[in-house]
Amino acid sequence: MSAELRPKIIGARVRRVEDPRLLTGGGAFADDLGTPGALHVAFRRSDHPHARIVGIDCAAARAMPGIRAIFTGEDLDGLVKPILATSRMRNYHPTPIPVLARGKVRYVGEPVVAILGESRYLAEDALEAMEIAYEPLGDVVDPEQAALPGAPLLHEAAGSNILVSREFSRGDVDLVMAEAFVRVGGRFRFHRKTPVAMENRTYVAEYDRGRNFLTLTSSTQVPGIVRDALVALLDMPGHSVRVVAQDVGGGFGGKTSLYPEEVLVCALARKLKTNVRWTSDRLEDLISTSQAFDEIIDAELALARDGTILALAADVTGDVGAYSIYPWTAGIEPVQVVSFLPGPYRIDTYRGRVRAVATSKPPMGPYRGVGRPVSTFVIERLIDMAARRLAIDPVALRRHNFVSGDDFPYKVVTGLVWDHSSFREGLDEACRAIGYDALRSEQRRAREAGRWFGIGIASYAELTGIGSRISAAPGMPINTGTETASIRIDSTGTVTASFGITSTGQGLETTLSQVVAQTLGVRIEDVRIIQGDSSAVAHSTGSYASRSTVLAGGAATLAARAVREKVLRAAAHILEAPLEDLDAADGAIFVVGTDRSITFRDLARAVYSEMGRLPKDTREELEATKVYDPYFGTTSSATHIVTLDIDPETYKIRLHRYLVGEDCGRVVNPLIVEGQVHGGVAQGIGAALHEEVVFDASGQILTASLADYTIPAAGDIPPIEVVHIEAEAPSTIGGYRGMGEGGTIGAPAAIANAISDALAPLGIEITELPVTPERLFQLVRQAQAKAAKEQGSS
């Protein structure tokens, strides 16, 4: 069989190998782990946004039935160190995160006391018997107020609530702005959001006192990062700490950070020499899992008469909550907003200032898209506002300003580099596939019939699969640029491929099986993927930042190639054929053009079990471990187009069509890529129309249940069409680009543009997300009042 005729596994719509397990209740999630005799933790959490802890009285709680131990922050001295996210970033103030609050509390929901009971029920009964006296400190709720000199400080040691500040600048922005033909801008607001993974955070620590060995089974996306951090915080040898994340029920970034609860169960399992476990309930998830976005952006775009972008300026205030999260720091989200704000456009003159301000809210962390849903919302709104002012079609204005052709590789003013990516092709294909011109005609007819019909476009570029050249978060002292694969053929001829990355349901077991199977020449069912285990490889971080297919897929390819070479060398001896005549596919090695072959199973037996089949000095272990570092990473891009109707009376928004034209390089499995796009778009729809974490003026959280924090349900999501653009392959191994986050990046901007387009006759521009019916009601009322006033005065 020639290479061309061989069945292609990479690129095929292979059904997900993990689905029978996950869909029939056969998954192994952290909470499923049986731990007889384990102690269950319940946390007494702060009900104050910012207060000094005056006294904690545990006496009554200690006397309750089934209570085995109670710990406060002071009791942890000497057992565990505070968590500290350091960075080489200038103008950065790290904030130690105590595992249990010390001295003061900084947000509603912060863990203050841990009660360990024989069951969670008994532990929660004892929570009510705890007495904690607080003395309220000043409000630190509004980030702009908190940034002012003299504001009450959340972290006195930092000397300021501004934990990070940074500026990107090139060219004389003010001069260009002053002389430009047209300027559009405004104050944009992207409200706070929380990930809402289906599986709540869960941590089970098992301590083997005979071996001084600690196993943490965690719902984490980053077992490697957690293992390395635990070793440092607990001062244990690395070989005696293992972090396992077998099946994880969604993460979306909310499980990429190290959490106090995660460290606490480990410290106490070790201290009490027993097993200690904690499963978050939904209330705890909504008030203590890292939250996202929450930025105020004052932005302005200047253009020439022909639509050429001349300059962009933005001031970003990110509300980063109470602590600088580990390991990503308080810079992760807001700094990305200014880094990515220029988008896929040629912009030479730019000033982007950002400050990350601490407030008494749950810490901000990475969430699917990190910064780019916000930056894309702002730049794409500015483009549409400019298109309206210049009377240029928004598609034409985008095409005119895209980085394209010879511009690649293009260095963005903020230092990012776009390698060749299909910005134009993505837009053109999306317009062709959805029938853009016909849609505009439909819109004219709809408007004549009194309908509020809108078409929204958003184009964006993102950096994915980033290597060691830049860190996933600015200045962070952790290597996020490499992944390791270890592939082994055992004595029965089956293949085990081990990784440190973690699947949270996105189908990595299937994707990596495809890469390994095709590269080695075996069938998918011959391959078992081990992932989500810090002991599987020497070093790994985990799954985040649209990196796993690029990095782990690249490492898998390198390791599989190395094993394949060993397989072919052994087969050359056994089949008595020259190495260059051999090929492997579908579980067998064969001499090309003949019927001579040997299965992997027989070959493995020959290598490992049958003494004397191979000369002693040619016998090699059929295994290899390889590390892959894409160094720069690669650019993924997409254009989203959505159409919608707004009921002119009730302001109900109905999405009609949603189309994504995306370039994620070579597609390993279209089924999985489309699933990822669908899920990401659904979350973007949530950000655009529904989801908002709301606090009152004192910092009390008001959206502490799923009745009040409203995520879209299946019935709220329209059918989503996906068009893949496999244009020029990037230089990554296999030609893959990352694509796990894109859906969430494009959707808020596309929907905001579609709503603004529908409301264009009223002169309403959307600058605040989510666009709820209530907000639309207020906007329309204001527009009508303004129109009435203008009519009155004319």
Added chain:
Amino acid sequence: MKPAAFDYVQSHSLEEAMVALRKYGGDAKLLAGGQSLVPLLNFRLLRPAALIDINRIPGLDRVEMIAGDALRVGALARHHTLETSPVVARHFPVLHAAMAHVAHLAIRNRGTIGGSLSHADPAAELPMLALLLDAIITAESTGGTRHLAARDFLIGALTTALAEDEIVTAVEFPALPAGAGWDFAEFALRSGDFAIAAVAAVLTLRDGVVGEARIALMGVDETAIRASAAEGLLQGQRYRPELIRAAARSACAAINPITDLRASADYRRHLVEILAERVLAGAWNRAEGQAA
């Protein structure tokens, strides 16, 4: 989010349940579908001494037509049973239409009619429909049986006329007037979400003149309410667009909505007026269709 300790009492007959209720003297809760009760327990907003499980009481889940073309629904009937009942769809299409808006399928599969009435959530469809359809609620205790009109049964938010030892055992919906037109409209942020506002109407026409008009509103006051003044406006009138608008404005004037995370009081007023106009027009159309 674990409930405080409680006794669990399994009752196999109505008598057993009523005796247990009396024994706990107001400190027990009935467990039927548990769809509202269990979250309240888990948040420890309720901490009864006992839960009395009535799910195994036989015969309490019947949905049947009785004398006079009335519909009798047992308290243990699930929302889903009512939603999918062909009898309900044929004789009480407005009830059938409203049931599809009750939460999500999983909740409709467990939640019960008696539970929804007893819980009396101001944003629940069933109390509103009971009010619209002049339903009679049967409440039983060891002391005897009472029949309460829906308007007397619903007192306030999460408050009913039910005594501590009483159990809702059934609800009867009297037959709709012959040739009645109807409509139902609800506005929620998401499919299956709590209503921000809902309006339902039943209209009968005699020679193009309104005989009877009933309008119920929900989500915009302490309980579901009837818009009596608007009903009065329509009585004896012929169709005019201005009449519909006036009735809608009148319905809007009757409500006392709150501002919460989902919607402001102003927006709720706006919605009630829009929905009332649509529902009255829809009901009028159907009534005319019936007459033709």
